[in-house]
Amino acid sequence: MTRFLPALSGLILACLLNVAARGDTLDGVRQRGALACGVSTGLAGFGLPDDRGVWRGFDIDYCRAVAAAIFDDPQKIKFTPLSGKDRFTALQSGEVDLLSRNTTWTQSREAGQGLLFVGINYFDGQGFLVRKSLGLDSAIKLSGASICVQQGTTSELNLADYFRTHGSKAETVVFATADDAIKAYDSGRCDVYTTDGSALYTQRMKTAHPDDHVVLPETISKEPFGPVVRQGDDRWFNLVKWIHFALLDAEELGVTSANVEEMRKSDNPEIRRLLGAEGDFGAGLGLTPDWVVRVVKAVGNYGEIFERNLGGQSPLKIPRGLNAQWRQGGLHYAPPVR
Amino acid sequence: MTATHLRRWAIQAVLLLAVGGMLFAAFANARANLAARGISTSFDFLNQTAGFGLNQSFIPYSPLSSYGRALLVGLANTLVVSLLAGVFATIIGFAAGFARLSRNWALARLAGLYVETVRNIPLLLQLLFWYVAILSPLPGPTDSLHFAGVLLNNRGLILPGLVFSPGAAWVAGAAEAGVILAFFWRRFARKKLGAPVWPVAVLLLAIPPLIAFFAFGRPIGLDLPVFEPRVNRFNVEGGLRVPPEIFALVLALSLYTGSYIAEIVRAGVQSVARGQSEAAAALGLNDVQTRKWVIVPQAMRIIMPPLISQYLALTKNSSLAAFVGFADLMQVSGTILNQTGAAVQVIGLAMAIYLVLSVATLLVLRLYERRFSWSAAR
Numbered sequence: 001m002t003r004f005l006p007a008l009s010g011l012i013l014a015c016l017l018n019v020a021a022r023g024d025t026l027d028g029v030r031q032r033g034a035l036a037c038g039v040s041t042g043l044a045g046f047g048l049p050d051d052r053g054v055w056r057g058f059d060i061d062y063c064r065a066v067a068a069a070i071f072d073d074p075q076k077i078k079f080t081p082l083s084g085k086d087r088f089t090a091l092q093s094g095e096v097d098l099l100s101r102n103t104t105w106t107q108s109r110e111a112g113q114g115l116l117f118v119g120i121n122y123f124d125g126q127g128f129l130v131r132k133s134l135g136l137d138s139a140i141k142l143s144g145a146s147i148c149v150q151q152g153t154t155s156e157l158n159l160a161d162y163f164r165t166h167g168s169k170a171e172t173v174v175f176a177t178a179d180d181a182i183k184a185y186d187s188g189r190c191d192v193y194t195t196d197g198s199a200l201y202t203q204r205m206k207t208a209h210p211d212d213h214v215v216l217p218e219t220i221s222k223e224p225f226g227p228v229v230r231q232g233d234d235r236w237f238n239l240v241k242w243i244h245f246a247l248l249d250a251e252e253l254g255v256t257s258a259n260v261e262e263m264r265k266s267d268n269p270e271i272r273r274l275l276g277a278e279g280d281f282g283a284g285l286g287l288t289p290d291w292v293v294r295v296v297k298a299v300g301n302y303g304e305i306f307e308r309n310l311g312g313q314s315p316l317k318i319p320r321g322l323n324a325q326w327r328q329g330g331l332h333y334a335p336p337v338r
Numbered sequence: 339m340t341a342t343h344l345r346r347w348a349i350q351a352v353l354l355l356a357v358g359g360m361l362f363a364a365f366a367n368a369r370a371n372l373a374a375r376g377i378s379t380s381f382d383f384l385n386q387t388a389g390f391g392l393n394q395s396f397i398p399y400s401p402l403s404s405y406g407r408a409l410l411v412g413l414a415n416t417l418v419v420s421l422l423a424g425v426f427a428t429i430i431g432f433a434a435g436f437a438r439l440s441r442n443w444a445l446a447r448l449a450g451l452y453v454e455t456v457r458n459i460p461l462l463l464q465l466l467f468w469y470v471a472i473l474s475p476l477p478g479p480t481d482s483l484h485f486a487g488v489l490l491n492n493r494g495l496i497l498p499g500l501v502f503s504p505g506a507a508w509v510a511g512a513a514e515a516g517v518i519l520a521f522f523w524r525r526f527a528r529k530k531l532g533a534p535v536w537p538v539a540v541l542l543l544a545i546p547p548l549i550a551f552f553a554f555g556r557p558i559g560l561d562l563p564v565f566e567p568r569v570n571r572f573n574v575e576g577g578l579r580v581p582p583e584i585f586a587l588v589l590a591l592s593l594y595t596g597s598y599i600a601e602i603v604r605a606g607v608q609s610v611a612r613g614q615s616e617a618a619a620a621l622g623l624n625d626v627q628t629r630k631w632v633i634v635p636q637a638m639r640i641i642m643p644p645l646i647s648q649y650l651a652l653t654k655n656s657s658l659a660a661f662v663g664f665a666d667l668m669q670v671s672g673t674i675l676n677q678t679g680a681a682v683q684v685i686g687l688a689m690a691i692y693l694v695l696s697v698a699t700l701l702v703l704r705l706y707e708r709r710f711s712w713s714a715a716r
Contacts, residue, residue, distance in 0.1 A: 113679030114376035144570035152676025
C-alpha cells in the first residue's frame with residue numbers, strides 16, 4: 001500500500017489544481033499557434049475534406065478568415081469534426097474556440113448554453129425532399145407520411161410545429177447522423193427527407209438516383225446560420241463578429257482577393273479605412289491595422305466565398321437569393337466602416 | 339490495538355478520504371466552471387415542452403409533452419427491447435450451447451460456426467446489417483403483404499388493434515372473476531378431490547369473459563389496418579404498428595448475446611463431472627432426462643454469474659438503437675441534450691437510469707439464483 005501513496009497523492013493534487021481557468025481566447029489561440037475550429041463531420045459546400053484531406057467549404061473559409069486575421073496564415077487551424085450532439089459541449093468546454101458548422105441561431109442555444117452567435121452568415125430555411133414519383137407539388141399534402149430527420153436538430157422541432165399548425169400528423173424517424181437518415185430515405189423507409197434547404201441539395205446527391213428526387217417549394221422555417229463563440233470573452237466575440245462584417249463590407253465596396261493590393265491605394269475613404277490605409281478600423285480587436293487585407297487575400301470577400309463553395313463555381317449552384325447584399329435585394333447588411 | 343491494526347485502519351481512512359476528496363473536488367470544480375460560463379445546472383428543463391415527436395411509444399406522448407415524459411417513453415422502449423431480446427437470447431443461447439455439445443457432428447459444427455462468427459463481429463455492424471436485411475425485401479405501403487388482417491411493409495408490422503367500448507370493463511371484470519374462480523378450483527381440486535386441474539380451469543378462465551362479451555353487445559372490436567390512399571396515401575391507417583427498428587434491434591441483440599450465452603452454457607455443462615452422466619445412464623435415465631434432472635441443475639451454478647453479466651450487457655447494448663432510428667433512452671437523451679444544452683444533467687440522468695436498471699436486474703436474478711440454491715454461497 002505504501003508504494004502507491006506518492007502516486008495517489010500526486011493524483012489528488014493534480015485533480016485539485018485542475019480548475020480550468022477561462023482565460024482569454026485570443027491569447028490562448030496565439031499561444032497554441034493554431035485556431036481550434038469546430039466544423040461539420042462532412043457536409044458538401046459547408047465543410048468537407050477533399051480528396052487530399054484538405055478541408056473545404058463555406059464554414060471552413062470562415063475559420064480560415066479568422067486564422068488569416070490572427071496569424072496571416074489561413075492554414076494554421078486545428079479542425080475538429082463535430083456531430084449535432086457534441087458540437088455545443090465541445091465549444092463550452094474549450095475544446096474548440098470557434099464553432100463554424102451551419103448552426104441555426106436560436107435563443108435556447110444562446111442564453112441557455114452560455115454561447116454567443118456572432119451574426120448571420122447564411123440565411124436558410126427548412127425544406128422537404130420527396131420522390132418525383134409521388135407527384136407531390138406541396139408540403140401541405142404530406143399528412144400521414146414517414147419523415148426521416150437527423151437527431152437534435154431544429155429540423156426535428158420544426159417538423160412537429162409544422163404538422164401541429166396544419167392539424168395533420170406524420171411519423172418522424174430520427175437518426176443519429178444525416179447519412180443514416182438519407183440512406184433510410186433512399187431505401188424507402190421514409191417518404192420524405194427533411195433538413196435545411198442548403199443541405200437538401202447536397203444530401204440529394206448522396207441518393208442512388210438524384211434525379212428521381214425533388215425539393216418541395218415550401219420553406220417551413222427560418223434557419224439563420226452563424227459562427228458561435230463562448231460567452232464571457234467580449235474581445236474574441238468582437239473579433240469574429242467584425243471579421244464577418246469586414247467580409248460583407250469588402251464585397252459591398254468591391255474589394256476582392258485579386259484587387260486588394262491596388263485597392264489599398266484607392267481614393268475612396270471607406271475603402272482606405274477598411275484596408276487600414278487610414279483611420280483605425282479594428283482598434284481594440286487585438287489585430288494589426290491591415291487585418292482586412294490579410295483576410296481578403298486569404299479567402300476573398302463574402303461573395304467570393306459563396307461562389308466558390310455554394311454558388312456558380314461549385315457543383316451545388318445555389319442562387320444567392322436571400323444571401324445577396326442589401327443593395328441587390330438580399331438580407332446581408334453590414335455596419336458601415338467606421 | 340496492535341501496530342498492524344492501527345496501520346490498516348490508518349490506510350483505509352486515508353484511502354476513503356482521498357477518494358471522497360477527489361469526487362468532491364471534481365463535483366465542485368464542474369459546478370464552478372459551469373456557473374462561470376453561464377450554463378445552468380438545474381433539472382428544470384424536465385418540465386419544459388419537448389417540441390419533438392417520437393415514432394414509437396408505449397405510453398401516450400405528443401410533441402406537447404414534457405422532456406421528462408419523453409425520457410419515460412425512451413425508458414419504456416429500452417425496457418421492452420431489453421426484455422424481448424433477453425428472452426430470445428436465452429432461448430437461442432441455451433439451444434446453441436447444447437447443440438454445440440451434441441453428438442450429431444453437423445449440428446455441433448453448425449452451432450460452433452454460428453457462435454464463432456457472431457461473437458467476433460462488432461454489434462453495431464450486425465445491427466446495421468439486420469436493419470438493412472429486414473428493410474430491403476419488404477415492400478412499400480402500397481404493396482403491403484397481408485395475412486389474416488395483419489399487414490407487413492417496410493414501415494413495420496401492423497397488427498389489428500383493439501377498440502374498447504363502455505362494456506369492455508365488464509368483460510375485464512368477468513375475466514378477473516374467472517381467474518379467481520380458477521385459483522380456488524385449483525386449491526380445491528388438489529386438496530380435496532385429487533382431480534386434474536386444467537380442463538375445468540380452462541373452462542373457468544374462458545367462459546365468464548365470453549358470456550360478458552356477448553351479453554354486453556361485443557364491446558371489444560378490432561381496428562383492422564388498411565391502406566386507403568384517399569385517407570392516407572403514404573402509410574397504412576389503423577391497427578397497432580410495430581416498427582421494423584424493433585425487429586432489427588431484438589434480432590441483432592438476441593443473436594449477439596445468444597452466442598455469448600451459448601459459450602457460457604457450454605462451459606457450465608462441461609464443468610459437471612463426467613461421472614454424473616455415467617451414473618445417470620447407469621440408473622436408466624435417457625439423455626433428455628439426464629440433462630434435465632442431473633446435468634443442468636449442477637451446471638447452473640457455473641452458468642448463472644456470467645449469464646447475469648450478459649443480461650446487464652444486453653440492456654446497455656440496446657443503447658445502439660439511435661443508429662437505426664429507434665427512440666430508446668439514449669436516443670431521446672441525445673435529442674434533449676442537444677435541444678437544452680444541459681449535457682451534464684442529461685448524461686448523469688441517463689447513467690443513473692441504466693445503473694438502476696442493471697442493479698434491479700442483478701437483484702432479481704440473484705434472488706432467482708438463491709431460490710434454486712445455485713449460488714456458491716451455501
